[in-house]
Amino acid sequence: MQPKVGLIGLGLMGSPMGRNLLKAGFPLTVWNRTRAKSEKLAAEGAAIAASPRDVAAASDVLITIVSDPPALEEILWGKEGALSALKKGSVYIDSSTVTPGLARRIAAACAERGADFLDAPVTGGTWGAEKGELVFMMGGEKEVLDRVEPVLQAVGKRFFLLGPNGAGQTVKLAMNMILALEVEALAEGLELVTRSGVPAERLIEVLQSSMGRAPVLDVKAPVIIKRDFTPSFPLRLMHKDMRLALELAKENGVELPAGAAAFAAYSAVKAAAQGDVDYAAIANYWRKN
Ligand code: NA7
Numbered sequence: 001m002q003p004k005v006g007l008i009g010l011g012l013m014g015s016p017m018g019r020n021l022l023k024a025g026f027p028l029t030v031w032n033r034t035r036a037k038s039e040k041l042a043a044e045g046a047a048i049a050a051s052p053r054d055v056a057a058a059s060d061v062l063i064t065i066v067s068d069p070p071a072l073e074e075i076l077w078g079k080e081g082a083l084s085a086l087k088k089g090s091v092y093i094d095s096s097t098v099t100p101g102l103a104r105r106i107a108a109a110c111a112e113r114g115a116d117f118l119d120a121p122v123t124g125g126t127w128g129a130e131k132g133e134l135v136f137m138m139g140g141e142k143e144v145l146d147r148v149e150p151v152l153q154a155v156g157k158r159f160f161l162l163g164p165n166g167a168g169q170t171v172k173l174a175m176n177m178i179l180a181l182e183v184e185a186l187a188e189g190l191e192l193v194t195r196s197g198v199p200a201e202r203l204i205e206v207l208q209s210s211m212g213r214a215p216v217l218d219v220k221a222p223v224i225i226k227r228d229f230t231p232s233f234p235l236r237l238m239h240k241d242m243r244l245a246l247e248l249a250k251e252n253g254v255e256l257p258a259g260a261a262a263f264a265a266y267s268a269v270k271a272a273a274q275g276d277v278d279y280a281a282i283a284n285y286w287r288k289n
Helices: 014-023 035-042 052-057 069-077 100-112 125-131 142-152 167-195 200-208 215-226 235-251 257-272 279-288
Strands: 005-008 028-031 061-064 091-094 116-119 134-138 156-161
Touching: 005 014, 005 052, 014 028, 014 035, 014 125, 028 035, 028 052, 061 069, 061 142, 069 100, 091 100, 091 142, 100 116, 100 167, 116 142, 116 167, 125 134, 134 167, 142 156, 167 200, 167 215, 167 235, 167 257, 167 279, 200 215, 215 279, 235 257, 235 279, 257 279
Parallel strands: 005 028, 005 061, 061 091, 091 116, 134 156
Antiparallel strands: none
């Protein structure tokens, strides 16, 4: 019999994940702070719960994907939070990007209720979420992952089990720090060549044939050249991830000199941004300062 799946958080990532769970035939119960987003999925077959608590009570496998640590704490420990209703023997998977410390705190709370927990942030963006081809970075037990893999197959294509609870979040924060640095470096290089009298496209042509080539640069170079910063991965979320990575570094006594400098540049662009923009808008650094 198909496990009953619960999903909390129907943002840019959660909504397409929900759609794919329904397409794969899982009975799905959802909750989102803004109800209109739940109603869209209800039209496709999902049941709407009245609270995060009610989603947990209805689920064998609970998935959450919300903005940041305060949002996650709210849906788990807030009024009518999900944790108090987790079923014994159920599995809870959190795909928000938060801190490894919070992931471990959640794992302990799940264990108290006889439920298992996987921290499972994702990469692949909205495109990967829509195609059901997300890549999961996971912390937890292999036996637990094996139990829920049929559910995760509906939304993802690769599942990296990286260590105990918290390991998924650790790798995700490091990875997004690297992506932020790559795109910041690209923006710097483009600014340097264009302000020195060489068209941006010439640098890109050469980059494409060099060891400096990277898929993220393939995607973000045209965005920067066209200056179309419609969010694909919003700057506000990348900024949050860099902040969390720097917090983790501090906790562990690790210096991240380039990360700290890039964070200051992203912060300046975020403060000056009007509305939601993609993190490639780091290229606006030279427009705003
Ligand atoms: P979005 O599209 O910004 O969606 C964020 C979701 O989080 C959305 O469902 C929000 O509900 C929900 N949210 C935000 N704050 C709260 C609070 N305080 N309480 C309950 N729910 C909340 O982000 P993405 O889908 O792109 O990304 C989600 C995560 O994956 C994030 O950690 C990324 O870094 C990776 P709303 O609809 O606004 O009411």
